Amino acid sequence: MAQSSYSRLDNQDSAGQTSQEQDHGADTSVVGNSAEIVVPTSATPLSRHSNERSGNSDHGETALEPTATVFSSSANLANTIIGSGMLAMPAALATMGIGLGVIMIVFSACTSMFGLHLLACSARRVSGRNSSFFEISKLTYPGAGIFFDAAIAIKCFGVSISYLIIFSDLMPEVMESFGIHVSFLSNRDFWTTVAILVLAPLAFQRRLDALKYTSVISLSSVVLLLVLVAKFYFSPDRKPIDFDKIVIFRWSSDFFTKLPIFVFGFTCHQNIFSVHNELRDNSTFMINWVIVISISVACAVYQWVAILGYLSFGEDTKDNLLLNYDKGTMVTLCRLGVAILVLFSYPLQCHPARASIDKIAITTKKLFQQRTSSVAPGSETQPISNPSTQNSVGNTSEQQQGSSGDANNSIVIKPMSMRSHVIITTALLILSYIVAMSVTSLTLVLSFVGSTGSTTISFILPGLFYYKIHKADSIWTLKKTMAFILMIYGFVVLTTCLTTNIVTNFVI
Numbered sequence: 001m002a003q004s005s006y007s008r009l010d011n012q013d014s015a016g017q018t019s020q021e022q023d024h025g026a027d028t029s030v031v032g033n034s035a036e037i038v039v040p041t042s043a044t045p046l047s048r049h050s051n052e053r054s055g056n057s058d059h060g061e062t063a064l065e066p067t068a069t070v071f072s073s074s075a076n077l078a079n080t081i082i083g084s085g086m087l088a089m090p091a092a093l094a095t096m097g098i099g100l101g102v103i104m105i106v107f108s109a110c111t112s113m114f115g116l117h118l119l120a121c122s123a124r125r126v127s128g129r130n131s132s133f134f135e136i137s138k139l140t141y142p143g144a145g146i147f148f149d150a151a152i153a154i155k156c157f158g159v160s161i162s163y164l165i166i167f168s169d170l171m172p173e174v175m176e177s178f179g180i181h182v183s184f185l186s187n188r189d190f191w192t193t194v195a196i197l198v199l200a201p202l203a204f205q206r207r208l209d210a211l212k213y214t215s216v217i218s219l220s221s222v223v224l225l226l227v228l229v230a231k232f233y234f235s236p237d238r239k240p241i242d243f244d245k246i247v248i249f250r251w252s253s254d255f256f257t258k259l260p261i262f263v264f265g266f267t268c269h270q271n272i273f274s275v276h277n278e279l280r281d282n283s284t285f286m287i288n289w290v291i292v293i294s295i296s297v298a299c300a301v302y303q304w305v306a307i308l309g310y311l312s313f314g315e316d317t318k319d320n321l322l323l324n325y326d327k328g329t330m331v332t333l334c335r336l337g338v339a340i341l342v343l344f345s346y347p348l349q350c351h352p353a354r355a356s357i358d359k360i361a362i363t364t365k366k367l368f369q370q371r372t373s374s375v376a377p378g379s380e381t382q383p384i385s386n387p388s389t390q391n392s393v394g395n396t397s398e399q400q401q402g403s404s405g406d407a408n409n410s411i412v413i414k415p416m417s418m419r420s421h422v423i424i425t426t427a428l429l430i431l432s433y434i435v436a437m438s439v440t441s442l443t444l445v446l447s448f449v450g451s452t453g454s455t456t457i458s459f460i461l462p463g464l465f466y467y468k469i470h471k472a473d474s475i476w477t478l479k480k481t482m483a484f485i486l487m488i489y490g491f492v493v494l495t496t497c498l499t500t501n502i503v504t505n506f507v508i
């Protein structure tokens with residue numbers, strides 16, 4: 001939902017940036033919403049790439065000046081965080097108890113905040129305002145970029161499925177509340193089909209500017225849900241549950257099936273690089289403020305919904321909190337608002353998933369071509385990454401780490417071809433439709449997404465990047481040590497929770 005916060009530079013500043021990028025010997029240029037990796041060869045000299053960056057490319061790209069503020073960046077990041085995970089928090093508390101649940105919300109907020117800080121620190125090693133997971137991987141593990149893109153694709157694909165499940169669960173309740181009693185309108189499969197048909201033209205759009213106003217709708221839906229939860233809990237007509245049935249602390253194997261929900265609920269790390277690139281004053285101090293504000297707001301919202309939701313329904317709390325409430329005007333409007341919110345948020349997840357899958361396909365194709373054909377001496381074909389640069393970060397000074405790498409790692413990012421755009425988008429729509437029709441448990445989807453994509457993006461990659469960048473440092477600072485611990489924690493969460501979810505849902 002985050003929107004671009006740039007304005008155009010004059011030609012003189014653009015030319016100056018071009019000169020600087022030629023010195024670095026590497027460049028990236030983003031056009032449209034997807035990417036194709038182009039490896040520089042003797043036919044595509046670096047000076048040509050730099051000219052494309054300065055505004056002379058065929059695609060008409062020009063240098064842009066960041067204009068985002070702390071408020072707008074915090075709002076966009078918080079908007080990314082608060083989503084479908086909010087509706088599953090009360091059920092997570094019902095599983096592990098209100099005491100342990102509150103602790104896990106705070107702990108997850110802190111670990112997510114630290115992971116965002118590590119990514120922001122790593123972003124400062126990329127020259128200019130071109131930071132991204134791909135750019136950081138060029139500085140740390142050039143050959144592992146395909147795995148990083150896979151994690152992002154899994155995360156976004158899983159979130160899009162959760163949106164379809166929420167929409168198809170809520171719409172039958174909305175129709176019934178409006179007094180519309182038609183059999184097919186009470187069928188969740190029908191609403192899943194409707195969602196895909198409505199979303200198809202939106203998902204195929206190359207630009208998402210038309211969806212920028214969903215940010216306002218999102219905040220309105222969140223506020224409405226907060227009011228609904230509080231009004232129901234403090235209502236004198238509500239029959240209170242017995243205090244003896246309130247669990248403070250409960251430890252069981254189900255803890256590991258619910259833990260990914262907390263991880264998923266605070267995942268917004270795919271957008272921290274946009275904050276770094278677009279924030280007018282992107283100093284470490286100001287970015288930290290953005291991180292603290294956005295995570296704190298999300299943590300407060302989750303605590304409010306989780307505690308009051310659990311205290312209202314106890315052990316009967318459902319995976320989707322809205323399904324616990326009886327019919328009523330306010331409840332119906334809240335369900336309809338959330339349904340519309342998640343419906344039009346689907347293209348926002350399809351967009352990065354499509355771009356990541358496209359990069360995976362292109363990289364895989366080039367790797368296959370390299371292994372099946374020998375490169376003759378003097379050939380114009382160059383490797384995607386230079387193995388000699390694999391450990392360059394750990395053996396260079398800070399100043400050298402700030403550059404984008406050598407010529408062999410230079411890339412130009414062009415719009416995705418129409419053929420790839422159509423094929424990948426169609427595949428995402430069909431696959432998400434099939435999974436949403438087959439899986440009705442929101443908790444199940446969030447658990448698998450949280451234990452794989454979210455864990456990788458939130459914990460493993462931030463710790464791994466920061467540790468690799470500072471590998472050559474002889475002194476293990478507190479931050480470096482904590483980054484290493486965060487990485488190990490991510491691997492433990494991924495393996496333990498993923499294994500538990502597979503055994504619980506498909507074996508036992």
